[in-house]
Amino acid sequence: MRSFPGPALAIVDQLRTEAEADPPRAIAFQGSPGANSHRAAREARPDALPLPCFSFEDALEAVKDGRAGQAIIPIENSQHGRVADIHFLLPESGLTIVGEYFMPIHHALMGIGKGPFEVAYSHPQALGQSRLFLRERGIVPLSHADTAGAAAFVSEKGDPKLAAIAPAIAAELYNLDIAETNVEDSHDNMTRFVILANDAAAQPVSPDKQAITTFVFEVKNIPAALYKAMGGFATNGVNMTKLESYQKGASFSATMFYADIIGAPGNPAVDRALEECAFYSKELRILGTYEQARARG
Numbered sequence: 001m002r003s004f005p006g007p008a009l010a011i012v013d014q015l016r017t018e019a020e021a022d023p024p025r026a027i028a029f030q031g032s033p034g035a036n037s038h039r040a041a042r043e044a045r046p047d048a049l050p051l052p053c054f055s056f057e058d059a060l061e062a063v064k065d066g067r068a069g070q071a072i073i074p075i076e077n078s079q080h081g082r083v084a085d086i087h088f089l090l091p092e093s094g095l096t097i098v099g100e101y102f103m104p105i106h107h108a109l110m111g112i113g114k115g116p117f118e119v120a121y122s123h124p125q126a127l128g129q130s131r132l133f134l135r136e137r138g139i140v141p142l143s144h145a146d147t148a149g150a151a152a153f154v155s156e157k158g159d160p161k162l163a164a165i166a167p168a169i170a171a172e173l174y175n176l177d178i179a180e181t182n183v184e185d186s187h188d189n190m191t192r193f194v195i196l197a198n199d200a201a202a203q204p205v206s207p208d209k210q211a212i213t214t215f216v217f218e219v220k221n222i223p224a225a226l227y228k229a230m231g232g233f234a235t236n237g238v239n240m241t242k243l244e245s246y247q248k249g250a251s252f253s254a255t256m257f258y259a260d261i262i263g264a265p266g267n268p269a270v271d272r273a274l275e276e277c278a279f280y281s282k283e284l285r286i287l288g289t290y291e292q293a294r295a296r297g
Contacts, residue, residue, distance in 0.1 A: 003054045005152035007174050008032040019051040026051045026068035028059040031146030034170035040193045041072045044101040060093040070197045078190040080128040087246045087258050096202045097288025099195035107183050110171040111163040114179040121150035122165035132185045210292040211264040217284040225280045232276025236269040241296040264289045
C-alpha cells in the first residue's frame with residue numbers, strides 16, 4: 001500500500017482511514033486516487049467508500065480479508081481488449097461477480113507546463129488506447145502501474161519533459177497542467193468493470209431483469225470437445241456473448257475458456273446448456289450471475 005508515488009500518499013491515507021471506519025461500505029480498486037477505477041467505483045457505487053490498492057491482487061485481497069465489502073476491477077476495453085492477467089486473478093480469488101459497470105474512458109495529456117514532451121507515462125491499457133496520438137507527436141510511451149499514479153509520478157519528478165496520460169481529475173489532484181484532452185484514439189472508448197464480493201453478498205437477479213452468467217471451463221482432451229461443449233448453448237437457445245481462451249500454466253497443453261452467457265442457472269435452458277458443457281469439460285466453475293448493465297447485440 002506504500003508503493004504509491006509521494007504526491008498520492010496523503011490522499012491514499014485519507015481514503016484508507018475512511019474505509020477502515022466502515023469496511024462493509026468500502027469498495028477496493030486498483031490505482032492511485034483519480035484513476036479510472038476510482039471514478040468507476042464512485043459512479044457504480046455512489047454510497048461506497050473507495051479504497052485505493054496498488055495492484056489488482058491487493059484489491060481482491062482487501063475483500064477476502066474483510067477490509068472491503070466489494071472490489072471493482074476493469075476486465076476489458078472496447079479499444080484495447082482484455083485487461084492483462086484478470087482472467088487468471090478472478091477464478092483464483094474465490095470471489096463472486098455481483099455486478100458489472102460500463103464507463104466511457106477519456107484520457108488527458110498532462111505535465112509540468114504544456115510541453116513539448118519527450119515521454120508519457122501511463123498504465124499499458126491507456127498507452128495502448130492512445131498509441132496513434134503518441135506516435136504522431138513523437139512521444140515515447142512508458143508503462144506505469146496506473147494512470148493517476150503516472151500523474152502523481154510526473155508531479156513528483158517535476159521534469160517538464162515528462163507527461164502522463166490520465167483522467168483529467170488527476171491533473172487537479174496532483175497540480176499538473178492539461179496539454180490536451182480526449183487523447184484516446186477512439187472517442188467511443190469504453191471499459192467494462194466487474195464488481196466482486198464474497199459469495200454471501202451475491203443476490204438473485206430480479207425476474208424482470210436480464211441476467212449475465214460468467215464462468216470458466218477447461219474442455220477434455222478429446223476430438224471436437226470444444227465444439228460439443230458449445231453445442232448445448234446453441235441447441236438450447238442460450239446466447240453466449242463472450243468466449244475467450246487463455247493458457248493455464250506454462251505447458252501450453254491446458255487451455256481455459258472464459259465465457260459470458262445471457263441467463264441464469266435455474267432456467268431450464270441454461271441448466272441444460274451448462275450440464276452439456278460440463279460433460280465435455282474437465283472443470284467448469286461459475287464466477288457469478290448478476291444483472292446485465294448494458295444490452296448485448
